Amino acid sequence: MSDVLLSVHDLGARYGRREVFHGLTFQVSANQSLGVIGPNGSGKTTLLRVIAGLLWPSEGDVRVRDLQPRRAVSRVNVAYFAGDFTLPGSVRACDWGSLATGNAITPERRRIRTLSRGTRQLLGLRTVLSRSHLGLVVLDEPWEALDVDASRWLLRTIEAKRDRGAAVVLASHDPQDLAGLCDLYLFLVNRRGSLFKAHELSTAGPVTAALLADVLERLQIDATAQLRTSRETLSLPA
Amino acid sequence: MTVVYAVRYFIVVSLVPRLFLAGFIVAAAAAAVRLTGNPTRAVESLTPVLLLQLFVASSGYRLPARRGHYDLLVTSGAPRWQIAVAHCLVSVAPGIVSWLCIGVLELVASHGAQTASFAAGTFAAFVGSSLVAWSAAVYSSRTAAAIGWLLVMTLPVAHFMSPLRILGTHADHSDRFVILFVSGMAVLAFVTAVTSIVRGATPLEAAQ
Numbered sequence: 517m518s519d520v521l522l523s524v525h526d527l528g529a530r531y532g533r534r535e536v537f538h539g540l541t542f543q544v545s546a547n548q549s550l551g552v553i554g555p556n557g558s559g560k561t562t563l564l565r566v567i568a569g570l571l572w573p574s575e576g577d578v579r580v581r582d583l584q585p586r587r588a589v590s591r592v593n594v595a596y597f598a599g600d601f602t603l604p605g606s607v608r609a610c611d612w613g614s615l616a617t618g619n620a621i622t623p624e625r626r627r628i629r630t631l632s633r634g635t636r637q638l639l640g641l642r643t644v645l646s647r648s649h650l651g652l653v654v655l656d657e658p659w660e661a662l663d664v665d666a667s668r669w670l671l672r673t674i675e676a677k678r679d680r681g682a683a684v685v686l687a688s689h690d691p692q693d694l695a696g697l698c699d700l701y702l703f704l705v706n707r708r709g710s711l712f713k714a715h716e717l718s719t720a721g722p723v724t725a726a727l728l729a730d731v732l733e734r735l736q737i738d739a740t741a742q743l744r745t746s747r748e749t750l751s752l753p754a
Numbered sequence: 755m756t757v758v759y760a761v762r763y764f765i766v767v768s769l770v771p772r773l774f775l776a777g778f779i780v781a782a783a784a785a786a787v788r789l790t791g792n793p794t795r796a797v798e799s800l801t802p803v804l805l806l807q808l809f810v811a812s813s814g815y816r817l818p819a820r821r822g823h824y825d826l827l828v829t830s831g832a833p834r835w836q837i838a839v840a841h842c843l844v845s846v847a848p849g850i851v852s853w854l855c856i857g858v859l860e861l862v863a864s865h866g867a868q869t870a871s872f873a874a875g876t877f878a879a880f881v882g883s884s885l886v887a888w889s890a891a892v893y894s895s896r897t898a899a900a901i902g903w904l905l906v907m908t909l910p911v912a913h914f915m916s917p918l919r920i921l922g923t924h925a926d927h928s929d930r931f932v933i934l935f936v937s938g939m940a941v942l943a944f945v946t947a948v949t950s951i952v953r954g955a956t957p958l959e960a961a962q
Contacts, residue, residue: 531957561958568829570956590831598958602822604767611766615826644826 519546521592521652521683522567527576529562536562538575540709542702546651549674549684551694553732554704560687561598563704564656567685568596580652592651595644595677599657600636605629609639616643634661641670650677653684659693671697691728701728705735756832760840763827767818769844774810778852781806785856793864796871797922799856804879804918807849811884812891812899815841815951820959828956838951842944846884853880875923878933882940883917889943892950 520543528538536559544550552560565571566578569585580588588594603612605628612628613621621642628636637660645653653674659667674697678684688694694701701717703710710731717723717731785799815838818824827837857871870876891899906912913919917936923929 565956565958568825570825570828570958572955586834589829590833593831594829596825596829598822598825602825602958604818604821604823606768607766615763615766616830 520544521546521581522550522685523577523579523582524567525577525579527563527566527578528574529559529566529571530574531562535574535707537704537707537709540576540702542700542709542711544683544685544700546681546683547678548700549678549686549698550700550702551698552685552687552702552704553691553694553728554687554689555732555736556689558704559707560689560704561656564596564598564654564685564687567652568594568654570596588652593647593649594652594654595647595650596654597640597644597656597658599660600633600640603628603636603640609635613639613643613646616646617648619646621646632661634663634666637661638666638669641673645673645677650680650682653677653682655685656687657689657693658686659688659690691732692725695725695728696722698723701731703732703735705732710735757836757840757843759830760827760832760837761844763824764841764844767823769813769841770810770848774806775848777806778803778810778848782852782855782859786859789856789859789863793860793868794870796856796860796868797876799860800853800871800876800880800921801918803849803852803856804883804921807846807852807880807884808887808903809896809900810849811846811887812894812896812903813841813845813888814895814899815892815947816954817895819956822958824956834952835948838948841951842885842888842947845888849884850880870922873922874925875920875929875933878936878940879917879920882936885940885944886936889940889947892947 522544524540524542527540529536540563542550552563554560562571566573567580567585569589578585581592583591607628609622609624609626609628609631610620622639624631628639631639637658641655641658655674658670662670674684674686686694686698699714701712701714701723703712712731714723718727781803785803788795788799819828824837828834853871853876860868860871887899887903890902894902915932915935920929920932920936923933925933
């Protein structure tokens with residue numbers, strides 16, 4: 517039985533008169549992961565903040581366990597992280613790390629602004645992902661600035677959270693980050709979204725970075741294309 | 755998640771810089787010296803604390819929120835009104851604590867004979883100014899708020915409606931109107947600010 521955790525219907529967002537995107541419709545179940553791919557400025561961060569309840573949509577509806585995201589965060593444990601630049605630089609790393617659960621996740625006493633970018637990113641990720649019984653994981657460009665070991669840790673952690681019942685939403689501008697990881701892929705291009713299931717994109721095996729990049733390129737070229745939900749409409753190679 | 759968690763969060767993110775805390779300590783120490791010599795000089799001692807409080811309580815909510823500094827808290831499940839109240843509490847606490855310390859010093863130094871620190875006017879001035887300052891700065895930075903306060907102080911109306919004027923006055927005094935005005939403004943500003951935090955969106959600066 518499908519256990520839909522995140523439901524998005526005809527969603528649109530705008531900043532003042534500037535429309536970011538419109539008409540997004542998708543669902544993410546528990547134990548599923550959605551990869552949001554799009555070029556810079558396509559609205560990935562905006563979409564993730566709407567899902568996390570930090571922004572109001574201009575149109576459409578978002579439901580997390582049938583609740584508005586703002587109400588849902590008190591019922592569903594949410595891990596949301598938008599990047600290392602969102603961490604306050606004056607705070608000590610050890611203090612920040614203990615904010616999510618009260619337990620120390622690092623003995624590092626230096627202030628966040630003195631840490632390297634990758635260390636800050638890892639601190640932010642470890643902090644939000646240290647929350648227990650996560651129902652929804654929403655990470656914006658989580659692989660930014662991470663080294664190989666940290667990337668591996670992140671991959672393992674995301675898969676573990678998903679396998680324990682969380683719905684995972686990941687955004688990246690780089691198809692390499694999300695290749696083979698997600699069950700669903702949402703391409704945000706030209707203010708529209710195109711949703712694909714992983715097995716629709718690649719019937720032969722895991723979705724590769726090259727395939728994702730190819731789809732993204734075709735969508736960017738075909739600026740007038742309507743919402744597409746099947747690989748055939750893009751004439752993808754077998 | 756409760757308001758206690760939100761208070762701890764805002765303490766960790768250093769809502770009140772240490773320089774301001776040092777300022778309050780210096781003001782309270784100066785008050786202790788002054789009141790030991792003359793317990794009737796409580797109002798003089800409270801004036802710098804109140805002025806400092808105007809700037810400290812103007813901590814600003816929206817700017818750090820738009821930088822994502824409060825994302826961890828806002829997505830923790832803590833109700834928004836509790837987040838707003840906690841932000842206000844942490845912002846105004848240093849000034850309120852300094853005021854209460856000076857009040858206790860006044861009581862001790864005068865053996866209970868002087869109570870200017872706990873007069874209705876002083877109460878309205880401190881609580882009212884703190885809430886108005888915090889509320890007015892919800893949509894601005896501390897620097898912008900400081901410039902705003904400096905400009906407000908130069909207005910002619912500031913002389914008549916200034917909270918400094920009601921320090922040490924009692925409710926039966928001729929300044930009763932000012933006390934009521936400051937209190938009313940404080941309640942109105944606080945409710946408006948909390949509502950705007952509860953209902954408002956938090957776009958990320960980098961995403962617009």
